[in-house]
Amino acid sequence: HTSYPVAVIPGDGIGPELVEAALSVLAAVGSRHGFSLSTTTVDGGAAAYLRDGVPMTPEAIEVVRRSAATLKGPVGLPEVRLPDGTEAGLLGGVLRNGLDLWANVRPIKLLPGIESRVRAEPGDIDYVIVRENTEGLYLARGRGVGNERAMTDTLLVTRHGCERIARYAFELAARRSGAPADGGHRVTLVDKANVLRSMFFFREVFLEVAAQYPDIEAECLYVDAAAQALVMRPEHFDVIVTENLFGDILSDLGGGTVGGIAMCPSGNVGGALRGDPARRSSHPADPAYFEPIHGSAPAIAGRGLANPLSQILAAAMMLDHLGERAGGDDIRDATSAALAAGDIQIRRDGSAIGGPDAVSRAVVAHLR
């Protein structure tokens, strides 16, 4: 029996109810697989900012740093802003940059029983976006400069940053099961190399890394063409790697094709993970956190509407990270089975019939 030290950040808005649903699924999976999570709950987000003056205290960050993994709910409230207008309750700065979690891994998959707005069958849409998580346009986060007449933000890419994220994408493609219908494994770089020098630089580094993976197809696509292609031929994609803000946009776009971002989990990883993706974490371990790709939707909090699948699937990714891949697979299989059986029903707007409670119970009922 293994016990993993796991940090939990319930977050704002619908965060706490999503996290509660995911933890109940994790407990059920753990008891089947002979592990448990020793959780430490810490505050982070907009409510924490209002109380503490920072979105997360140094002590709370330290808990995340020392945990084998962290499960995080969505954070932020639109009205909680810094004087410069950007949101005060976000954790990207302290967690993504602060812990150098440079890879944001975002699987986009159409599950059974989901009525996608895009004409597609389950199996047609199944790719992963690897979003660079520490630089690009996000490095400007709150650092823009200007006056009342003009304002600038800076997009920065480094060779080091491009190299490690490109390598991560190829390693991921190499170990993915299945492959797109129109070929073998493939990594697509999404850039804007025709207009931006920084993006051409990214492309050059990407192609250098690609040369080290001769068995995997490397392709480059401009971001505008990619946006069209994710709607018109999503079957084509396997692994997509891209700049931070492009990854933000494209992953929500991808979410729109699989029933909504409420279906979409993500992992913020980096460091030693790179070399050994199947590593069985022991503590102290490399930090990583797992969260939905969407926001905290305060308007629907507590109303029995929120869809916790993004959070439950993020919990599955967390188990993969902990080395409990069988547990992660069980969650994914049970989710698909419950959706296919109609025991989980997602409305067209992405909300769930019965809310987080009904959904987590249905997933647990379908665990084998």
Next chain:
Amino acid sequence: HTSYPVAVIPGDGIGPELVEAALSVLAAVGSRHGFSLSTTTVDGGAAAYLRDGVPMTPEAIEVVRRSAATLKGPVGLPEVRLPDGTEAGLLGGVLRNGLDLWANVRPIKLLPGIESRVRAEPGDIDYVIVRENTEGLYLARGRGVGNERAMTDTLLVTRHGCERIARYAFELAARRSGAPADGGHRVTLVDKANVLRSMFFFREVFLEVAAQYPDIEAECLYVDAAAQALVMRPEHFDVIVTENLFGDILSDLGGGTVGGIAMCPSGNVGGALRGDPARRSSHPADPAYFEPIHGSAPAIAGRGLANPLSQILAAAMMLDHLGERAGGDDIRDATSAALAAGDIQIRRDGSAIGGPDAVSRAVVAHLR
């Protein structure tokens, strides 16, 4: 009988065949409405760059500047690059910035007979993206700085730039016919105000302008949420206004929902147009150019595959600009009628059965 001085830039790849198709439609419409175009053809793009060392000569630019309007085919060839890697044969720098054509107007409309990958009926998708066309991240075009270790590009927004583009969007919403099913006319600002100070600045200026248009709903959406929404609830949108690169991405995404960007025209306008959109141009007039939103697709050039509807619909926008709105409407009506009758058939990949020739003949046959 009026004769309009019009510049024509055939462009690269499929450009010349598209432009030829559009000119044949324009000639037919002109003879019905008692006007003609006195065209001057000028070179511009990648082939021009290879010959002249510049994508467009000062003399050619002067022709565009003095014409009542310009019809431009797609330009650029991926292999024709500057030493910094960005494309050498693009005209955005010389035409959009050079002539201060600060508004890029991109209607996204699902036409009859088009099998969209998104579940939608004609009428469901009908909005206009107003893309700021002279600043944002594009101002960095080829000006990024760095070395072999890192590279930066700058996103700049000015109060002046935000103000005029926001005003354009509200003026456009005020005169649009029809309105979204879920309300009256609406302008949606797409930004990333939660993370980027420049985008919060844009939002502030937008809201100042919005206050002057109390009859039009003003809404703000983060770019990631907007990318999802354009797939999941395109019916919601009326007029969208946004930063240059966001507009580039979102318009191709929108194109993906209406059968492909080969269906999508655009106008690059500005200057005096703003005050008087229905102005009847006389020469010399304020310059403006009209073009497809897609690239030059050299791989299919001359193969009878290209779909010229983007170019034909761009020609219709050009007629609106010239004050020949009845002619513009005739082109749009004939296009819809020909599609509805099955006389134009667009393949799922966006290409046209019979190529530019068959399509332009079908449009002419359906002119009333």
